[in-house]
Amino acid sequence: MSAPLTRREAKERTRKRLIDAARELILSGDETRVAASTVAKRASVAGATFYEHFRSRDDLLKALADDLFDELREKLATSRWEALAAPSSEEKLRQEFQTPLAVLAANPDLFRLALRVRHYPSSPLGDSSRRFSGNTRSDVVEELVDRGYPHDGPEERRRLEMIADVHIAATEVLALGYLAGRYPDLNEVVDMLVLVTRGTRLAREWHGRSALELDAEVVQARNS
Amino acid sequence: MSAPLTRREAKERTRKRLIDAARELILSGDETRVAASTVAKRASVAGATFYEHFRSRDDLLKALADDLFDELREKLATSRWEALAAPSSEEKLRQEFQTPLAVLAANPDLFRLALRVRHYPSSPLGDSSRRFSGNTRSDVVEELVDRGYPHDGPEERRRLEMIADVHIAATEVLALGYLAGRYPDLNEVVDMLVLVTRGTRLAREWHGRSALELDAEVVQARNS
DNA sequence: TGTACATCAGTGAACGCGCGTTCACTGATGTAC
DNA sequence: TGTACATCAGTGAACGCGCGTTCACTGATGTAC
Numbered sequence: 297m298s299a300p301l302t303r304r305e306a307k308e309r310t311r312k313r314l315i316d317a318a319r320e321l322i323l324s325g326d327e328t329r330v331a332a333s334t335v336a337k338r339a340s341v342a343g344a345t346f347y348e349h350f351r352s353r354d355d356l357l358k359a360l361a362d363d364l365f366d367e368l369r370e371k372l373a374t375s376r377w378e379a380l381a382a383p384s385s386e387e388k389l390r391q392e393f394q395t396p397l398a399v400l401a402a403n404p405d406l407f408r409l410a411l412r413v414r415h416y417p418s419s420p421l422g423d424s425s426r427r428f429s430g431n432t433r434s435d436v437v438e439e440l441v442d443r444g445y446p447h448d449g450p451e452e453r454r455r456l457e458m459i460a461d462v463h464i465a466a467t468e469v470l471a472l473g474y475l476a477g478r479y480p481d482l483n484e485v486v487d488m489l490v491l492v493t494r495g496t497r498l499a500r501e502w503h504g505r506s507a508l509e510l511d512a513e514v515v516q517a518r519n520s
Numbered sequence: 521m522s523a524p525l526t527r528r529e530a531k532e533r534t535r536k537r538l539i540d541a542a543r544e545l546i547l548s549g550d551e552t553r554v555a556a557s558t559v560a561k562r563a564s565v566a567g568a569t570f571y572e573h574f575r576s577r578d579d580l581l582k583a584l585a586d587d588l589f590d591e592l593r594e595k596l597a598t599s600r601w602e603a604l605a606a607p608s609s610e611e612k613l614r615q616e617f618q619t620p621l622a623v624l625a626a627n628p629d630l631f632r633l634a635l636r637v638r639h640y641p642s643s644p645l646g647d648s649s650r651r652f653s654g655n656t657r658s659d660v661v662e663e664l665v666d667r668g669y670p671h672d673g674p675e676e677r678r679r680l681e682m683i684a685d686v687h688i689a690a691t692e693v694l695a696l697g698y699l700a701g702r703y704p705d706l707n708e709v710v711d712m713l714v715l716v717t718r719g720t721r722l723a724r725e726w727h728g729r730s731a732l733e734l735d736a737e738v739v740q741a742r743n744s
Numbered sequence: 745t746g747t748a749c750a751t752c753a754g755t756g757a758a759c760g761c762g763c764g765t766t767c768a769c770t771g772a773t774g775t776a777c
Numbered sequence: 778t779g780t781a782c783a784t785c786a787g788t789g790a791a792c793g794c795g796c797g798t799t800c801a802c803t804g805a806t807g808t809a810c
Contacts, residue, residue, distance in 0.1 A: 303773060307786060326642045328552060332764060342788045344766080349786095353764065408639055415636040418550045454703060458712045461697060465689040473685060479678060488682045488720075495719025496712075527806060531753060556797060566755045568799080577797065 311349045313339040318360055323405035327413065327421060330357065354420045361413075361424035368406050369431055371399045376439060392439070393467060393489040397482060400471040407471065436460035445500050459496045466492050535573045537563040542584055547629035551637065551645060554581065578644040585637075585648035592630055593655055595623045600663060616663070617691060617713040621706060624695040631695065660684035669724050683720045690716050 301309070317338035321330045332353045336346045350356040375395030382388040400407045413421040414429065437453075437460045445459070446452050466489055473479040525533070541562035545554045556577045560570045574580040599619035606612040624631045637645040638653060661671075661684045669683070670676050690713055697703040 301773095303785065306773090310786075326640070331762080333762075343764090344789075345787055347765065412639040415632055416550070451708075454708065455712070458694060458697070458703060458709070461693040462690045462712065462716060465693040466686045469685040469689040470682060473682070479682060484675075484678065485682070488679070488686065488723075491722055492686060492716060492719045494722055495716045498715055498718055499712075525806095527752065530806090534753075555795080557795075567797090568756075569754055571798065572753065 307349075310339070310341060310345065313341070314346065314349055314356070315360060315363075318356055319364070322357075322360065322364075323409060327357075327409070327419070332356075357420040358424065361421040364406060364409065365424045365428035368399075368403065368410065369428055369435075371403070372396055372432065373435065375399070376435075389490060389493065390486055393486050394482070396467055397471050397474070397485060397489075400468070401474055401482070404475050407468075407475075411468070411472075432464060433457060433460045436463060445497075455499055459499060462496060463489070463492065531573075534563070534565060534569065537565070538570065538573055538580070539584060539587075542580055543588070546581075546584065546588075547633060551581075551633070551643070556580075581644040582648065585645040588630060588633065589648045589652035592623075592627065592634065593652055593659075595627070596620050596656065597659065599623070600659075613714060613717065614710050617710050618706070620691055621695050621698070621709060621713075624692070625698055625706070628699050631692075631699075635692070635696075656688060657681060657684045660687060669721075679723055683723060686720060687713070687716065 314335055318330055318335045321327075321334060321338065330353075332346045332350075333343050335356070336343045346356075350359075372395075375392060378395050379388050379391035382391045409421075410425055410428065413419050413425045416422045419425075437447075437456045440456050440459060441447050445456055447456055470479060470485045470488060474482060474485055479485050538559055542554055542559045545551075545558060545562065554577075556570045556574075557567050559580070560567045570580075574583075596619075599616060602619050603612050603615035606615045633645075634649055634652065637643050637649045640646045643649075661677075661680045664680050664683060665671050669680055671680055694703060694709045694712060698706060698709055703709050
C-alpha cells in the first residue's frame with residue numbers, strides 16, 4: 297500500500313528526484329547539457345516543478361557542485377587515516393599515494409568532472425571546483441608539515457605549496473593515464489609517485505642553499 | 521585610394537576577419553560563447569556570410585583549434601633548441617623547464633584554453649587538444665631518451681611516459697600558480713621542477729630493482 | 745574598347761529549435777471550529 | 778467526527794531569447810565576343 301505521503305515528504309521526495317537526475321546527467325558527460333528542462337524530464341516531473349525547488353538552473357548546479365566536491369574531498373581525506381595505520385614509514389608513504397589513486401580510479405566520473413570544470417571561470421561549478429582544489433592543496437601541505445618538511449616563513453610555505461601542487465598534479469595525470477589504460481598497473485604508478493617524492497623531499501634539507509648546490513651534494517654522496 | 525580588390529582577395533580578407541574574430545572570442549574566455557552569429561557580428565559581416573566560409577560552426581572551431589594548438593606546440597618545441605645551446609649540463613636542464621614555463625606564461629589565454637578543453641570529450645576542440653597533449657608527451661619522452669633514460673621494452677617505455685606526464689603536469693600546475701600570483705618568482709619554480717627531476721631520474725638506474733630498494737640505496741649513500 | 749552575360753561574395757529576413765522562466769490553475773493535504 | 782476554508786506541491790501552456798542554418802536575392806567583379 298502506498299503510505300499516505302505528507303506534504304513535506306512529498307516535496308522532499310521530488311527534490312531528491314530532481315537532484316539525483318541532475319547528478320546522473322552531470323556525471324555522465326557534458327554539464328552544459330544539464331538543462332532545467334532535461335533534469336525535470338529525467339525526474340519525471342513537469343518543467344515548471346523545477347522552479348518550485350530551485351530558484352534557477354544555476355542555483356541547482358551550485359548546490360550540486362558543493363555536494364559532489366565535498367564528497368570527493370571527504371573520500372580523499374580518508375587516505376591520511378589509512379596511511380597512518382601502515383606499519384613502516386615506507387609503507388606509509390606508498391599508502392599516501394595508493395589511497396587517493398584508488399579513490400580517483402573508483403570515481404572516474406566525479407574525477408573527470410572536477411578536471412573539466414576546474415578551468416571554467418564562468419561555470420557555476422567552477423567556484424566549488426576551485427575551492428575544492430584549494431582545500432586539497434591545504435590538506436596536502438598539512439600532510440607535508442606532519443612529515444617534517446620545513447614551513448617557516450613565506451618562502452618555505454610557498455615551497456610546500458609547490459610540492460603539494462606537484463604531488464597532486466602527478467597523482468592526477470597518472471590516475472588519468474590509468475583510467476585511459478595507458479598505465480594498467482597501479483603499483484607501477486605508485487612506484488613513480490614515490491620516486492617523485494625522492495626529489496621533492498630534498499627540499500627538507502634546503503636551508504638557503506640552491507637546488508643546484510644541494511643536487512651536487514647528493515650526487516657526490518652517491519658516488520662516494 | 522582603395523585598391524580594387526579582386527574577388528579572391530576580398531573573400532580571403534573576410535575569411536581572415538572571421539577567423540580573427542573567432543580567435544579573439546575563444547581566447548578571451550568561454551568557447552561555448554563562440555557562436556556563429558557572435559563571430560559574424562564581431563567580424564562586421566552578416567550572419568549568413570559565415571556560411572559562405574565555413575560549412576558549420578564546428579567546422580570553424582576545428583580549423584581554429586588545429587591552428588592554435590599547432591602554434592603552441594611549435595613554441596614549446598623551441599625549448600629544446602634553446603636548451604641545447606646552454607653551456608653546462610645543469611644549465612641545460614634548467615633551460616628545459618625555463619623555456620616552456622616562459623612560453624606558457626607568455627600565452628596565458630592559449631594555455632588556459634588548452635587546459636579548459638582538454639577534458640571535454642564533446643567539444644570540437646577536445647580532439648585537437650588531446651592530440652596536442654599526446655604530441656607533447658611524445659616530445660618529452662624523446663627528450664628523456666636523448667638524456668640517456670633507458671627505453672627498452674614496454675615497461676621502460678611506460679615509465680618514460682609516466683615521467684613525461686609528471687614533468688608536464690608539474691610544469692603546468694606551477695605555471696598556473698605563477699599566473700595566479702601564488703608563485704611570483706619563476707626561478708623558484710624552476711628550482712622546484714629541477715628537484716622533481718632529481719627524483720624521476722632515479723629511474724635511470726632502475727633495472728629490475730624496486731623503487732624502495734633503490735631509494736634505500738640512495739639514502740645509505742647520502743648518509744655514508 | 746564596348747556590350748551582354750556569367751559568376752560569385754555578401755545580405756536581410758526568416759525558420760525551427762531548445763532553453764530558462766513565468767503564470768494562472770488544479771487537486772490533494774492540512775487546519776480551525 | 779464533520780464541515781468550510783487555507784495552504785501548497787505540482788501542472789500545462791505560453792513567452793521571449795539566442796542560436797545554427799537556409800534561401801531568394803543584390804550588386805559588384807570577371808569573361809567571351
